[in-house]
Amino acid sequence: MTTTLQDCRALDAQDPLxxxxxxxxxxxxxxxxxxxxxGAMPRSAPARVAEVVTQEWxxxxxxxxxxxxxxxxxxxxxxxxxxxxxxxxxTTIATDSxxxxxxxxxxxxxxxxxxxxxxxxxxxxxxxNFPTDLYIAEALCKDKGWELVLVEPHEIADxxxxxxxxILMLTHVNYRTGAMHDMAAVxxxxxxxxxxxxxxxxxxxxxxxxxxxxxxxxxxxxxxxxYLNGGPGAPAFVWVNPRHADSCWQPLAGWWxxxxxxxxxxxxxxxxxxxxxxxxxQPMISLAALECGVATVLAxxxxxxxxxxRRKSLALTDLFIQLVEERCAGQGLALVTxxxxxxxxxxxxxxxxxxxxxxxxxxxxxxxxxDFRAGDGAGHPDILRFGFTPLYLGFEDVWNAVEHLRQVLExxxxxxxxxxxxxxxx
Amino acid sequence: MTTTLQDCRALDAQDPLxxxxxxxxxxxxxxxxxxxxxGAMPRSAPARVAEVVTQEWxxxxxxxxxxxxxxxxxxxxxxxxxxxxxxxxxTTIATDSxxxxxxxxxxxxxxxxxxxxxxxxxxxxxxxNFPTDLYIAEALCKDKGWELVLVEPHEIADxxxxxxxxILMLTHVNYRTGAMHDMAAVxxxxxxxxxxxxxxxxxxxxxxxxxxxxxxxxxxxxxxxxYLNGGPGAPAFVWVNPRHADSCWQPLAGWWxxxxxxxxxxxxxxxxxxxxxxxxxQPMISLAALECGVATVLAxxxxxxxxxxRRKSLALTDLFIQLVEERCAGQGLALVTxxxxxxxxxxxxxxxxxxxxxxxxxxxxxxxxxDFRAGDGAGHPDILRFGFTPLYLGFEDVWNAVEHLRQVLExxxxxxxxxxxxxxxx
Numbered sequence: 001m002t003t004t005l006q007d008c009r010a011l012d013a014q015d016p017l018x019x020x021x022x023x024x025x026x027x028x029x030x031x032x033x034x035x036x037x038x039g040a041m042p043r044s045a046p047a048r049v050a051e052v053v054t055q056e057w058x059x060x061x062x063x064x065x066x067x068x069x070x071x072x073x074x075x076x077x078x079x080x081x082x083x084x085x086x087x088x089x090x091t092t093i094a095t096d097s098x099x100x101x102x103x104x105x106x107x108x109x110x111x112x113x114x115x116x117x118x119x120x121x122x123x124x125x126x127x128x129n130f131p132t133d134l135y136i137a138e139a140l141c142k143d144k145g146w147e148l149v150l151v152e153p154h155e156i157a158d159x160x161x162x163x164x165x166x167i168l169m170l171t172h173v174n175y176r177t178g179a180m181h182d183m184a185a186v187x188x189x190x191x192x193x194x195x196x197x198x199x200x201x202x203x204x205x206x207x208x209x210x211x212x213x214x215x216x217x218x219x220x221x222x223x224x225x226x227y228l229n230g231g232p233g234a235p236a237f238v239w240v241n242p243r244h245a246d247s248c249w250q251p252l253a254g255w256w257x258x259x260x261x262x263x264x265x266x267x268x269x270x271x272x273x274x275x276x277x278x279x280x281x282q283p284m285i286s287l288a289a290l291e292c293g294v295a296t297v298l299a300x301x302x303x304x305x306x307x308x309x310r311r312k313s314l315a316l317t318d319l320f321i322q323l324v325e326e327r328c329a330g331q332g333l334a335l336v337t338x339x340x341x342x343x344x345x346x347x348x349x350x351x352x353x354x355x356x357x358x359x360x361x362x363x364x365x366x367x368x369x370x371d372f373r374a375g376d377g378a379g380h381p382d383i384l385r386f387g388f389t390p391l392y393l394g395f396e397d398v399w400n401a402v403e404h405l406r407q408v409l410e411x412x413x414x415x416x417x418x419x420x421x422x423x424x425x426x
Numbered sequence: 427m428t429t430t431l432q433d434c435r436a437l438d439a440q441d442p443l444x445x446x447x448x449x450x451x452x453x454x455x456x457x458x459x460x461x462x463x464x465g466a467m468p469r470s471a472p473a474r475v476a477e478v479v480t481q482e483w484x485x486x487x488x489x490x491x492x493x494x495x496x497x498x499x500x501x502x503x504x505x506x507x508x509x510x511x512x513x514x515x516x517t518t519i520a521t522d523s524x525x526x527x528x529x530x531x532x533x534x535x536x537x538x539x540x541x542x543x544x545x546x547x548x549x550x551x552x553x554x555n556f557p558t559d560l561y562i563a564e565a566l567c568k569d570k571g572w573e574l575v576l577v578e579p580h581e582i583a584d585x586x587x588x589x590x591x592x593i594l595m596l597t598h599v600n601y602r603t604g605a606m607h608d609m610a611a612v613x614x615x616x617x618x619x620x621x622x623x624x625x626x627x628x629x630x631x632x633x634x635x636x637x638x639x640x641x642x643x644x645x646x647x648x649x650x651x652x653y654l655n656g657g658p659g660a661p662a663f664v665w666v667n668p669r670h671a672d673s674c675w676q677p678l679a680g681w682w683x684x685x686x687x688x689x690x691x692x693x694x695x696x697x698x699x700x701x702x703x704x705x706x707x708q709p710m711i712s713l714a715a716l717e718c719g720v721a722t723v724l725a726x727x728x729x730x731x732x733x734x735x736r737r738k739s740l741a742l743t744d745l746f747i748q749l750v751e752e753r754c755a756g757q758g759l760a761l762v763t764x765x766x767x768x769x770x771x772x773x774x775x776x777x778x779x780x781x782x783x784x785x786x787x788x789x790x791x792x793x794x795x796x797d798f799r800a801g802d803g804a805g806h807p808d809i810l811r812f813g814f815t816p817l818y819l820g821f822e823d824v825w826n827a828v829e830h831l832r833q834v835l836e837x838x839x840x841x842x843x844x845x846x847x848x849x850x851x852x
Contacts, residue, residue, distance in 0.1 A: 025484055034488045041484035046476060049711065053475050057657055058451055058467035062460045062795060070658055097706025099680030100526060127692055132681035132706060135694035139679035150692060225707070231483055232496055232710035253565035254525030255558035264800065266553055266576060268561040280523025280558060281651070284658035285475065286709030369487060374690065 002326050003319070003399075011319075011395035016303050017312050023296045024229075024392040031397045031404075033370040036175075036203055036347050036387030039229030045292040052288045070284050074235070074256075075275070077287060080294045081228065081237050084306060085201060085220070086211030092239045093274050094290060095256075095282055098202060098223050099132045101238040104250040104277055105219035106140055106169065108240070109196045111248045113166040117194060120166035121146045124159045124195075128152075128380055130175045133200055137169060153179065156186070160193040167196050172210065173203035173345030176373050176383060178337040180208065180345045184215040191216070202226060205237070206297040207313065207346040207389075209306040212239055219244070227346065227389060229293030234286055238277050245273045254279035296391055312390035313346045316398055320348050320386065323402040331409040336383055347387040349373075356382035361419035362408040368401045428752050429745070429825075437745075437821035442729050443738050449722045450655075450818040457823045457830075459796040462601075462629055462773050462813025465655030471718040478714045496710050500661070500682075501701070503713060506720045507654065507663050510732060511627060511646070512637030517700050518665045520716060521682075521708055524628060524649050525558045527664040530676040530703055531645035532566055532595065534666070535622045537674045539592040543620060546592035547572045550585045550621075554578075554806055556601045559626055563595055579605065582612070586619040593622050598636065599629035599771030602799050602809060604763040606634065606771045610641040617642070628652060631663070632723040633739065633772040633815075635732040638665055645670070653772065653815060655719030660712055664703050671699045680705035722817055738816035739772045742824055746774050746812065749828040757835040762809055773813040775799075782808035787845035788834040794827045 012018055024040045026032055032040055056064040065071055077094035085092070095101070106123070113120055123137050127150040134150065141148045146166075151159050153174075159165065168190040173180045183199065190197045199220040204210050206227030212220055218241050224234030249270055255261045256278035259269040270276035300309050317337070324333060336349040352359065360372040370386040386401070408414050438444055450466045452458055458466055482490040491497055503520035511518070521527070532549070539546055549563050553576040560576065567574045572592075577585050579600075585591065594616040599606045609625065616623045625646040630636050632653030638646055644667050650660030675696055681687045682704035685695040696702035726735050743763070750759060762775040778785065786798040796812040812827070834840050 027485060030487075032487060038483075038488045038491075040487065041479065046479050046484070049475060049479050050472060053467065053472050053657070053715065057464075058472070059453060061456075061458060061466065062464045062797065063790070064658065065464075096522070096526065097680065097708070099682075099706030100522065100678060103678055103705075129692075130681075131684070131687075131690050131692060134692050135679045135681060135684065138694050139675055139677050142675070143677055231479070232490065233707040233713070234709060236706070249565055249568070251565050251569055252526060252529055253561045254523070255556075255561060256525075258557070258561065261557075262800075264557050264802070266555075266557060266560050266802075268564050279529075280525030280662070281659040282523070283660060283709040283712030285715055286712040287659070289479065289711055364489075369489075371488065374688075376690070376692075 003323060005396070005399050008395040008399040015312065015394065017300060017308060017390060018394060020299060021392045021394065023299060026392060029367045031368045031401045032392070033368065033386040033388065033401060035389035036226055037371055038225055038232060039227055039293060039389065040392055041231070042229055042292045042296045044295065045231065045289050048292050049285060049289055052285050073284060073287050074278060074282050077291050077294060078237060078274070080291065080298060081205060084210070084297055085205055085222070085239065086213045087239050088213060088242070091242055091274050092237055093277055094224060094235050094237045094287060095278050096236060098200065098221050098236040099136055100252065101221040101236050102133055102136045102200065103140065104252055105198055105221060105238060105240065106137060106167065108244065108248050108250045109167045109198055109219055110140065110144060110146065112244060113196055117166060120164055120194070122149055122162060122164040123167045123169055124149045124151060124165055125169045126151060126153060128174060128176055129171050130200065130202065133169065133171060157189065160189055160195065165193060165195045167198060169198040171200040171202060173208065175203055176349065176380065176385070178345045178347035178349050180343050182342065183210065183217065187215045187217050203345055203347070209310050217241060224290045224293070227297070228290065229296050230290030231286060231293065234290040234293065235282055240274055240277060242273070250277055252279040256280055300391065309390045313388055314341050314344070316388040316390060316393060316395065317344060317346065317348050319395060319398045320388065320402065323398065324350065324405065327402055327406045328409055346389070347385060349383045349385050351381040351383050355414055356384050358414040358419040359408055360384050362414040363404055365419070366404045366408070368404045429749060431822070431825050434821040434825040441738065441820065443726060443734060443816060444820060446725060447818045447820065449725060452818060455793045457794045457827045458818065459794065459812040459814065459827060461815035462652055463797055464651055464658060465653055465719060465815065466818055467657070468655055468718045468722045470721065471657065471715050474718050475711060475715055478711050499710065499713050500704060500708050503717050503720060504663060504700070506717065506724060507631060510636070510723055511631055511648070511665065512639045513665050514639060514668070517668055518663055519700050519703055520650060520661050520663045520713060521704050522662060524626065524647050524662040525562055526678065527647040527662050528559055528562045528626065529566065530678055531624055531647060531664060531666065532563060532593070534670065534674050534676045535593045535624055535645055536566065536570060536572065538670060539622055543592060546590055546620070548575055548588060548590040549593045549595055550575045550577060550591055551595045552577060552579060554600060554602055555597050556626065556628065559595065559597060583615070586615055586621065591619060591621045593624060595624040597626040597628060599634065601629055602775065602806065602811070604771045604773040604775050606769050608768065609636065609643065613641045613643050629771055629773070635736050643667060650716045650719070653723070654716065655722050656716030657712060657719065660716040660719065661708055666700055666703060668699070676703055678705040682706055726817065735816045739814055740767050740770070742814040742816060742819060742821065743770060743772065743774050745821060745824045746814065746828065749824065750776065750831065753828055753832045754835055772815070773811060775809045775811050777807040777809050781840055782810050784840040784845040785834055786810050788840040789830055791845070792830045792834070794830045
């Protein structure tokens with residue numbers, strides 16, 4: 001028996017997380033399936049941001065560094081994020097961009113590795129990792145005379161056998177396919193092979209359960225503006241396993257990482273722990289918005305937290321896959337994201353022989369906002385990418401999205417010229 | 427004949443820039459002399475920030491990367507800042523923090539120098555440079571086996587004779603003393619000596635006329651939240667002389683510096699020019715506030731721009747010095763900032779045998795907001811620091827500030843216990 005709109009409405013009625021969508025202000029008629037790229041705006045953000053601007057900055061001026069807690073905000077928001085990624089308090093900082101943070105931790109990992117295993121000088125990553133991760137690693141390798149080796153996911157196990165391997169750098173959930181690694185198993189295998197592991201949680205934090213402590217990972221970075229709903233370009237975060245935190249300077253040794261920044265001494269003395277992974281002054285207005293975003297994810301804690309969000313996320317993506325297969329059969333769509341729950345993040349990607357870009361545009365014109373990622377001509381096809389944020393999406397939204405997709409395909413609407421101008425969207 | 431309050435009011439009445447204070451919303455009774463640390467809030471900022479939050483993010487969501495021009499914003503704001511620092515369009519980017527940007531340009535300078543003068547491996551800076559600049563240089567030297575040599579300002583000329591000198595790294599206006607270097611002369615002397623020059627414009631941009639092009643400087647960075655009024659922790663900026671812009675990768679080679687970031691290729695291809703000095707995604711809400719701040723400085727253009735702001739700034743600091751000397755004589759205050767206009771930034775610093783911290787606190791309690799910078803026990807005394815932003819300060823403000831200072835000193839009010847708890851303020 002196929003699923004109906006009424007079934008979807010019944011699922012929403014039974015969903016204990018359904019009320020959390022009231023934390024957001026999404027326009028009527030919009031089905032927002034791009035929270036994996038830019039999370040939706042929390043309802044609390046405009047007032048909080050206005051308070052930071054008009055009162056903390058405008059009225060209290062310089063005093064707010066102390067009175068409004070600006071100095072502590074990167075650590076405070078870091079500790080809030082820590083609750084979502086299985087990290088201890090005092091091990092996570094909200095700061096800088098993901099790329100900059102990756103440079104910090106990859107540099108640190110490289111120094112630690114060089115000290116304990118001087119004969120190892122290779123970083124292994126996935127060819128389809130998010131490019132900025134590869135660029136940062138490439139630049140660092142170029143600078144240090146190291147080598148960056150890119151492999152396919154199924155080649156990782158073999159790559160661990162390489163005696164020159166120093167660092168395995170992976171993104172937990174792949175930005176294109178939505179495929180997810182088993183963090184604990186991969187970390188253990190890499191450690192057994194003598195390598196350090198750096199995780200990028202860009203598509204994981206706030207999206208899937210993560211336990212960095214249990215996995216005993218070495219370093220992690222992540223993004224504030226995707227599933228953490230922190231706003232466009234929100235500060236990112238960085239986590240360092242406490243066993244490594246004091247073992248070296250990271251190269252972006254700015255004053256916010258100094259043990260006594262207001263002593264204004266000419267020589268650098270790194271602060272203990274994660275604080276030394278700070279560099280310069282952070283954008284407080286954007287950081288305040290990030291705090292609002294993180295709060296929306298923490299608001300799920302009374303309902304079961306990340307485990308409950310994960311259950312709903314899988315139910316949403318299962319339903320989407322099922323409805324696409326039931327209602328868009330014969331339209332040339334193929335599933336790129338793994339069916340296996342253990343290997344699936346919070347997104348579903350589809351490929352199609354042609355038209356992926358135009359179909360996404362036609363859907364956007366109807367208010368169903370997903371995105372397009374171009375293929376690379378080397379085994380990765382063009383994809384239609386749909387992110388499912390269980391905080392603000394319901395089962396009826398999934399029905400509506402598939403219904404629009406069906407109509408766009410059956411009517412040939414996507415072939416209209418206006419949907420076929422290629423135009424980059426992040 | 428001594429200056430009176432009436433004289434000050436007359437100066438305000440004649441001041442063509444006086445109307446610009448209406449661009450700001452400073453509380454009645456506040457004399458804000460800390461714009462060198464955190465610039466005041468432009469009146470335009472709350473509405474613009476609210477628009478970015480509720481409409482660009484909240485309503486338009488991911489589409490705003492294109493429709494609201496988020497992608498171009500770092501370059502757009504960079505071009506606006508360029509007009510204030512004598513830089514050509516397309517040579518300046520608003521991005522990241524000053525510390526992170528310094529790491530980029532210092533790394534690039536080091537690479538360029540190592541290539542053309544392999545025997546040079548020293549960076550020279552001032553001992554009293556802002557510490558984060560020294561920390562970034564120290565960490566880079568440590569990593570590269572280079573040496574950071576710190577000198578006093580009067581020793582710079584001698585330091586240029588060092589055949590190992592590769593890079594001279596200076597802050598144009600000293601954060602403690604307000605002393606200003608002759609950028610053109612120092613740059614020429616350093617070039618003649620075979621060195622590259624990196625300028626930090628943290629206390630210059632929007633405060634004093636700067637002409638990087640005429641000085642033929644090599645690299646520059648600067649701060650968005652001081653005289654550019656960009657808000658707490660606003661993104662900083664980076665400028666690279668076009669002759670260097672394409673000559674190397676900077677190490678923070680993130681996707682925003684890629685030639686085709688949305689091609690998502692696994693290998694890094696740096697964009698031409700200053701764009702490669704971008705790294706990751708920028709905090710758009712804070713960046714929008716920075717644009718409002720830069721606009722307040724650009725609003726002086728019809729009135730004579732930076733030259734007119736400079737004339738008023740010098741008149742304000744001259745008046746402040748004169749009034750302190752007339753009205754606070756015998757109170758143990760000494761002028762730290764140079765009297766010579768050519769050597770003075772837009773701030774005045776005073777020292778006192780004791781009580782500098784408490785006097786600043788007592789002034790703050792009266793609404794006269796300056797700040798305190800601790801001495802280093804090595805020739806630099808504790809200072810009372812007063813920044814003068816000609817955009818929102820008038821001559822009567824200067825009168826009032828000195829009158830409060832006189833009362834705080836003559837009454838002994840500063841000796842009250844509540845003003846004597848030391849507490850760090852940036």
